[in-house]
Amino acid sequence: MKINLSKKFIFLGLISIFIITSLVMFSFASEEKDYINRALKLIDEEKYNEAVGELEEALMVVRSKAKLEYVNVLFAEEIEGFGIYNPRENATFTQGEIFIIYGEPRNFSAKEVEKGFYEIYLKEDLYILDQDNNILFGQIDFGEFHNISHQQNSEIIFTTTVEQIDPFPIGNYKFRLVLKDVFSQKTTEVTIDFTVVE
Numbered sequence: 001m002k003i004n005l006s007k008k009f010i011f012l013g014l015i016s017i018f019i020i021t022s023l024v025m026f027s028f029a030s031e032e033k034d035y036i037n038r039a040l041k042l043i044d045e046e047k048y049n050e051a052v053g054e055l056e057e058a059l060m061v062v063r064s065k066a067k068l069e070y071v072n073v074l075f076a077e078e079i080e081g082f083g084i085y086n087p088r089e090n091a092t093f094t095q096g097e098i099f100i101i102y103g104e105p106r107n108f109s110a111k112e113v114e115k116g117f118y119e120i121y122l123k124e125d126l127y128i129l130d131q132d133n134n135i136l137f138g139q140i141d142f143g144e145f146h147n148i149s150h151q152q153n154s155e156i157i158f159t160t161t162v163e164q165i166d167p168f169p170i171g172n173y174k175f176r177l178v179l180k181d182v183f184s185q186k187t188t189e190v191t192i193d194f195t196v197v198e
Contacts, residue, residue, distance in 0.1 A: 032061040060152060066107040068186035070158075070179045073103040075194070082155045091194040095167035101160040101175065101192065105145075109184040110152040119148045124158060125178040129191070130171070168196040 035058035042051035075088040077100070085102050093099065110118040126142035127135050143160050147153070160177065173196065178189040 032058045035061065059154075060110075063107045063154065064109060064184075068108060068179065068181050068184070068188045069106040070177065070188050070190045071104050071106055073101065073177065073190045073192055075192070076100050076102040079157065079159055082157050091192070093194060093196055095170070095196060095198060096164050098164070099160075099162040099175070099194070101162075101177070103158045103160070103177070103179075103190070105156060105158055105179055107186075108156075108181045109186075110154075111183045113148065116150055117148055118150070118152045119146075119183075120153065120156065121146050121182040122158060123180045123182060124160065125180070126160065126162070127176040127178075129174040129176055131173070133174070136173075170196055170198060 035054045039051040039054035039058065042048070042054060075091055077086040077088050079085040079100065079102050082104070087102075088100075105122055108120060108122055110120050113119045122145040123141045124143040125140050126138070128137040130136055143158065145156065145158050147156070158179065160175075162175070172193070174191045174193050176189060176191045178187060180187045
């Protein structure tokens with residue numbers, strides 16, 4: 001009776017690879033659950049400060065897996081910081097007026113570049129569209145946010161300022177903003193309507 005040992009070894013090797021891959025995937029999938037379970041245990045023990053730390057770690061893992069978002073995108077009169085801005089009453093601008101846009105990125109990556117330092121790197125493409133969505137102007141990497149911090153910041157703002165060097169013709173327009181996370185390669189986009197009058 002002849003036995004093909006090479007085929008058996010290949011088969012066993014494939015099974016081993018499948019098992020290892022499954023264990024690794026399970027490990028990654030359960031990482032945030034481990035943090036949450038430890039937090040629940042700490043809450044039962046009334047160790048609330050420690051529980052907060054575990055929940056924050058869980059949230060960082062979940063954010064890394066979530067889609068990139070660009071929220072609270074609006075025209076502002078002035079911007080002082082995260083959540084601190086004076087929103088514009090309307091989206092009607094006169095010819096030659098400056099556009100100031102406030103936005104909050106969510107679920108971006110904070111890459112650990114060395115012990116105790118985290119880097120965030122976002123870029124934004126900007127397009128101006130007419131009311132029929134025809135592109136009138138576009139610029140890749142029009143804006144960027146690049147920051148290195150001791151903290152894994154989760155609350156940042158992205159401000160966009162557009163000057164009418166040549167006054168826009170009277171009409172209805174849209175800004176399309178494409179936000180890009182350089183490290184994770186995630187992207188998202190939003191549009192914001194505006195009108196130009198005399």
